Amino acid sequence: MSSLKIQDLHVRIGEKEIIRGLTLEIPKGEVHAIMGPNGSGKSTLSKAIGGHPDYTITSGDVLLDGVSILGMEPDERARQGLFLAFQYPMEIPGVSNANFLRAALNSRQSEGEEIEAVDFYEHLYEEMDKLEMRREFTSRAVNEGFSGGEKKRNEILQMAMLKPKYAILDETDSGLDIDALKIVSAGVNAQRGPNIGCLVITHYQRLLDYIVPDVVHVMVDGRIVRNGPKELALELEEKGYDFIKDALAEPVSA
Amino acid sequence: MPTEELNQFDIDRTRGDFRYDVQYQYDAGTGLTHQTIDYIVDAKGEPDWIRDWRHKALDVFLSKPMPTHWASKDLENIVFDNIRYYLAGGQKPSRSWEDVPEDMKRTFERLGIPEQERKFLAGVEAQFDSEAVYSNIKKAVGEQGVIFVGSTDGLKNHPEIFRKWFGKVIPTGDNKFSALNSAVFSGGSFIYVPPGVKVKHPLQAYFRINAENFGQFERTLIIADEGSEVMYMEGCTAPKFETATLHSAVVELVALKGAKIQYVTVQNWSPNVFNLVTKRAIAHEEAEVKWIDCNIGSRLTMKYPGVVLKGRKARGEVISIALANDGQHQDTGAKMIHAADETTSNIVSKSISIGKGRATYRGLVHVPKHLKGCKNNTECDALLINSTARTDTYPAITVRGTGNACQHEASVSQISAEQIFYMQQRGLTEAQAMSLSVNGFVNDLVRQFPMEYSVELKRLIDLEMEGSVG
Ligand SMILES: Nc1ncnc2c1ncn2[C@@H]1O[C@H](COP(=O)(O)OP(=O)(O)O)[C@@H](O)[C@H]1O
Numbered sequence: 001m002s003s004l005k006i007q008d009l010h011v012r013i014g015e016k017e018i019i020r021g022l023t024l025e026i027p028k029g030e031v032h033a034i035m036g037p038n039g040s041g042k043s044t045l046s047k048a049i050g051g052h053p054d055y056t057i058t059s060g061d062v063l064l065d066g067v068s069i070l071g072m073e074p075d076e077r078a079r080q081g082l083f084l085a086f087q088y089p090m091e092i093p094g095v096s097n098a099n100f101l102r103a104a105l106n107s108r109q110s111e112g113e114e115i116e117a118v119d120f121y122e123h124l125y126e127e128m129d130k131l132e133m134r135r136e137f138t139s140r141a142v143n144e145g146f147s148g149g150e151k152k153r154n155e156i157l158q159m160a161m162l163k164p165k166y167a168i169l170d171e172t173d174s175g176l177d178i179d180a181l182k183i184v185s186a187g188v189n190a191q192r193g194p195n196i197g198c199l200v201i202t203h204y205q206r207l208l209d210y211i212v213p214d215v216v217h218v219m220v221d222g223r224i225v226r227n228g229p230k231e232l233a234l235e236l237e238e239k240g241y242d243f244i245k246d247a248l249a250e251p252v253s254a
Numbered sequence: 255m256p257t258e259e260l261n262q263f264d265i266d267r268t269r270g271d272f273r274y275d276v277q278y279q280y281d282a283g284t285g286l287t288h289q290t291i292d293y294i295v296d297a298k299g300e301p302d303w304i305r306d307w308r309h310k311a312l313d314v315f316l317s318k319p320m321p322t323h324w325a326s327k328d329l330e331n332i333v334f335d336n337i338r339y340y341l342a343g344g345q346k347p348s349r350s351w352e353d354v355p356e357d358m359k360r361t362f363e364r365l366g367i368p369e370q371e372r373k374f375l376a377g378v379e380a381q382f383d384s385e386a387v388y389s390n391i392k393k394a395v396g397e398q399g400v401i402f403v404g405s406t407d408g409l410k411n412h413p414e415i416f417r418k419w420f421g422k423v424i425p426t427g428d429n430k431f432s433a434l435n436s437a438v439f440s441g442g443s444f445i446y447v448p449p450g451v452k453v454k455h456p457l458q459a460y461f462r463i464n465a466e467n468f469g470q471f472e473r474t475l476i477i478a479d480e481g482s483e484v485m486y487m488e489g490c491t492a493p494k495f496e497t498a499t500l501h502s503a504v505v506e507l508v509a510l511k512g513a514k515i516q517y518v519t520v521q522n523w524s525p526n527v528f529n530l531v532t533k534r535a536i537a538h539e540e541a542e543v544k545w546i547d548c549n550i551g552s553r554l555t556m557k558y559p560g561v562v563l564k565g566r567k568a569r570g571e572v573i574s575i576a577l578a579n580d581g582q583h584q585d586t587g588a589k590m591i592h593a594a595d596e597t598t599s600n601i602v603s604k605s606i607s608i609g610k611g612r613a614t615y616r617g618l619v620h621v622p623k624h625l626k627g628c629k630n631n632t633e634c635d636a637l638l639i640n641s642t643a644r645t646d647t648y649p650a651i652t653v654r655g656t657g658n659a660c661q662h663e664a665s666v667s668q669i670s671a672e673q674i675f676y677m678q679q680r681g682l683t684e685a686q687a688m689s690l691s692v693n694g695f696v697n698d699l700v701r702q703f704p705m706e707y708s709v710e711l712k713r714l715i716d717l718e719m720e721g722s723v724g
């Protein structure tokens with residue numbers, strides 16, 4: 001099965017269990033959204049899937065196209081086609097955006113092979129144009145001194161260049177004004193298609209007006225508590241997370 | 255340090271672990287006495303004035319204590335009696351490229367060293383002990399009146415220029431190791447650039463330590479006459495030995511009115527080498543001297559390139575990168591002695607400490623009260639790769655008088671786990687992520703190195719980082 005499958009996942013940070021039995025499947029070609037209040041564990045989920053060393057997976061599994069990735073180093077997972085657009089992208093002083101992307105692309109080449117510089121820049125400029133990023137960003141250090149919105153655009157640029165099989169976008173909308181939101185959303189939508197599965201994490205429904213999901217999941221306290229069509233996002237927006245939390249008090253089947 | 259411990263951090267080193275047996279025509283034996291000096295002078299056929307000079311220097315060396323009251327106690331582990339102070343006239347054994355060990359060939363390849371130089375460095379092509387070797391460039395610059403010869407050649411055949419400046423920038427008694435060098439020096443370069451001549455190609459010399467217990471004591475003197483320009487590059491790779499090896503060079507630069515000298519060093523010593531080098535320049539009116547210095551490897555490096563800003567509007571600069579891997583101590587820095595009005599100096603130092611590696615910065619900036627319009631800028635940044643690494647900064651800045659400005663910035667940073675995770679998430683291995691981060695840290699300085707060195711430097715850093723993670 002071509003999908004990113006999360007099976008009954010339990011994740012701890014230190015002694016504290018943050019993800020408490022989470023199951024989710026994102027088939028290739030679909031866009032799923034996770035909505036949830038702050039602190040519900042959305043970023044923890046994405047970093048645990050990415051293989052962050054601080055996050056201990058105590059049980060459950062994550063399968064990429066049927067193969068468990070939990071035994072892999074973060075970079076191996078990435079090369080298998082997993083991409084995280086970070087909520088807080090890191091700055092890498094002194095390393096230019098172009099060099100970083102080239103290194104990332106070269107890491108996907110077979111031993112001793114390197115991507116061709118001319119093709120690389122052609123491709124890079126094309127993708128930057130789509131995201132309305134100025135050329136000077138190629139020579140600037142990765143994310144250093146970038147505004148919040150510029151960092152998010154840069155994440156989507158990296159995604160476009162690396163062409164992942166599965167992408168998890170963690171609050172890509174935060175820090176974006178409406179114009180930037182439209183550009184970034186268009187950038188993501190341009191990448192949608194049968195060869196990619198996306199998990200869009202957001203706190204607000206607003207993003208989902210632009211990146212319209214096939215399925216919406218609601219996450220509270222480290223679990224998925226509701227699944228539904230895109231309209232679920234609107235309902236959530238209208239009634240607030242409390243309505244879910246109240247409903248949780250009653251027995252519910254997800 | 256016990257041998258076992260040395261070997262431990264040697265395990266991952268794939269370069270420089272190679273040497274060949276050479277029969278030497280001249281060998282002063284181990285230990286240092288006045289007889290050793292006579293042996294050297296006789297072997298080299300040097301004039302009497304230098305014999306006297308060397309004997310006096312030996313007395314100074316013997317009378318001076320080790321500078322362990324401020325420097326590393328590790329200096330006490332140098333056993334001067336076990337060192338060979340002069341080896342020369344080695345017969346090149348017939349050796350072909352096929353005889354060079356595979357891992358060494360691979361290292362050369364990975365460092366991107368050009369074919370021609372690989373053979374040279376592997377000892378296939380020429381013999382480089384003790385005496386510097388000069389490329390064809392020597393001939394080319396000769397036509398412009400430039401003298402580019404070995405120090406022995408310089409003192410014998412160009413005494414009128416040589417004697418005027420030799421030992422004037424760095425007197426014998428400057429420190430214990432400059433005295434040692436003055437007593438036993440051999441090899442190194444003597445360069446004279448006539449007025450107004452701008453040497454297009456960088457002048458270059460390779461040195462290679464090549465016999466066990468053999469200390470290398472090059473002596474370099476460069477004089478750039480009025481309005482001339484020259485760039486000099488030195489690079490080293492050293493083979494690995496069980497016992498410590500001492501390298502103690504002295505480099506003197508004289509930039510006369512309006513002249514420009516750039517001195518570029520990329521050193522990559524094996525981890526048992528004591529590298530104790532004295533480098534200083536005098537910059538006359540409107541002259542510019544720039545030291546670009548990169549220290550990788552060695553057990554202990556002590557090196558503080560300096561510029562004495564002697565003439566009005568003279569300018570001095572030190573750009574330095576030091577990488578201290580496990581068990582290594584890079585004790586480096588810069589000295590700027592302002593001695594005229596409107597002189598400016600700039601120091602940028604970046605150090606990287608890995609594992610138990612230790613990087614120390616020592617800076618000295620001196621601007622006396624009576625001077626006007628002097629400026630200094632000092633910037634030193636340290637990067638620690640893991641929590642056991644260590645860095646210290648000892649800036650000594652004495653800027654007096656009202657019309658002078660001094661700016662000092664220092665920072666210590668670490669590569670965060672979050673940054674490495676971010677980079678790994680894009681597909682880079684942990685080692686690649688480390689390398690790229692470290693290269694990023696020194697990037698603005700590396701850009702100031704000549705092209706071929708900056709490429710080599712990047713690869714050297716990659717090699718160093720490889721063994722440091724995982
Ligand atoms: N590095 C960390 N150390 C300790 N607790 C953490 C860490 N990161 C997140 N948490 C905790 O885990 C919970 C979930 O956080 P997070 O995954 O960031 O939520 P969300 O992204 O949904 O806002 C929160 O209670 C937060 O305080």
Ligand SMILES: [Mg+2]
Nearest residue numbers: 042043087171
């Ligand atoms: Mg979050």
